Amino acid sequence: MAAIQNSLKVALRKRMKEVLSCLTPEIIARQSEAVTERVLRNEAFRQAQRVSIYLSTSNELDTTAIIREMFRLEKMVFVPTYQGTKMKMVRLRDMNEYEGLPLTKWNIKQPDFKDSREDAMTNGHGIDLFIVPGVAFTRSGDRMGHGMGYYDKYLKQHAEKYPHKKTTIMALALNEQIVSNEELPMEDHDVRLNCVITENA
Numbered sequence: 001m002a003a004i005q006n007s008l009k010v011a012l013r014k015r016m017k018e019v020l021s022c023l024t025p026e027i028i029a030r031q032s033e034a035v036t037e038r039v040l041r042n043e044a045f046r047q048a049q050r051v052s053i054y055l056s057t058s059n060e061l062d063t064t065a066i067i068r069e070m071f072r073l074e075k076m077v078f079v080p081t082y083q084g085t086k087m088k089m090v091r092l093r094d095m096n097e098y099e100g101l102p103l104t105k106w107n108i109k110q111p112d113f114k115d116s117r118e119d120a121m122t123n124g125h126g127i128d129l130f131i132v133p134g135v136a137f138t139r140s141g142d143r144m145g146h147g148m149g150y151y152d153k154y155l156k157q158h159a160e161k162y163p164h165k166k167t168t169i170m171a172l173a174l175n176e177q178i179v180s181n182e183e184l185p186m187e188d189h190d191v192r193l194n195c196v197i198t199e200n201a
Contacts (some may be wrong), residue, residue, distance in 0.1 A: 008185050009144055016135045019176050020059045028174065032062035034199040035172050039066055039131070042197065044168040047127035049186045052078040052089045052120065055109045056102070060133060061172045071095055078127060080150070083113040087150040089127065126162040130155065130169045132167035132193070137173045138201075141193040143182050155191045171196045 039045050049068055070077050071094055078089040082104075090111050092098055101109040111117060120127050132151050133142045134159045145151055155169065171193050178198060186192075 005186060008183075009147070012144060012179065013135055013147065014175065020174070023059065023174065023176065025058070028059070028062065031174050031199045032065070035061050035197055036069075038064045038197050039170075039172065040069055042170070042195075044129055044194070048075065048168070049077065050076045050081070050120065050127050051129045051131065052127045053131040054133040055079055055098075056133070057106070057108055061120050061174055063131070063172070065144045066131070067092075067098060067193065068095055078118075079111065081113045081115075082133050082150065085148075086113075088113070089120040089154070090115070091120075096119055121158065121161060126165050127160055127167060128160075128165075130167065132169060132171050134171055134173070134177070134186055135178050136177050137171050137193070137196045138179060138181050138184050139196060140181060141172055141196060142181065143185050143193050143196075144184055144188065149189070150184050152191050156189075168194045170194060175199055 045051070051064055053058075053067060053070070055067075067077060077092045079092055080087050081090055092101075092111070098109070101111055104110050130151075134142065134145050136144045160165065169191065173196050175198055178196070
């Protein structure tokens with residue numbers, strides 16, 4: 001069964017890559033602006049003090065305006081950094097720090113894994129709201145990532161480390177990334193989302 005599901009995911013990833021590569025920067029910018037407004041009005045976002053957010057690539061919804069607003073609202077901003085199979089969420093202090101982050105070979109801003117920064121897994125507080133990336137989503141909260149399992153693994157570890165914490169998991173999606181439940185098979189290790197925010201819903 002898993003092999004069938006995996007082949008469906010491989011096909012869906014390939015199709016999504018083609019769909020997203022056809023989107024113009026103007027389309028992504030328009031949807032990003034609408035989604036940003038929805039996020040800023042979202043109750044889970046407004047209540048959250050410690051927020052984990054991904055640093056977007058050019059063919060994802062742009063998270064920069066949300067990050068800027070989080071600093072203005074004096075929220076604690078945590079972003080992912082990767083090394084091999086490991087991912088951790090580390091704190092950024094302000095927009096200057098964000099602007100100065102080095103770029104990875106994939107052209108994504110990322111703090112150095114070895115930097116000594118506050119780490120959400122070891123700071124005793126964890127994360128209130130995760131804003132996660134992905135390749136495809138369903139309206140009912142299914143998510144397909146890039147296939148490395150970073151977020152599924154991290155979210156499980158976070159839940160084990162902070163079992164009494166009520167954490168919200170939110171995804172931001174371009175309209176083109178929403179698929180039907182039949183198209184996106186979920187596996188046991190896949191973490192479900194609390195909400196998916198798009199331009200219109």
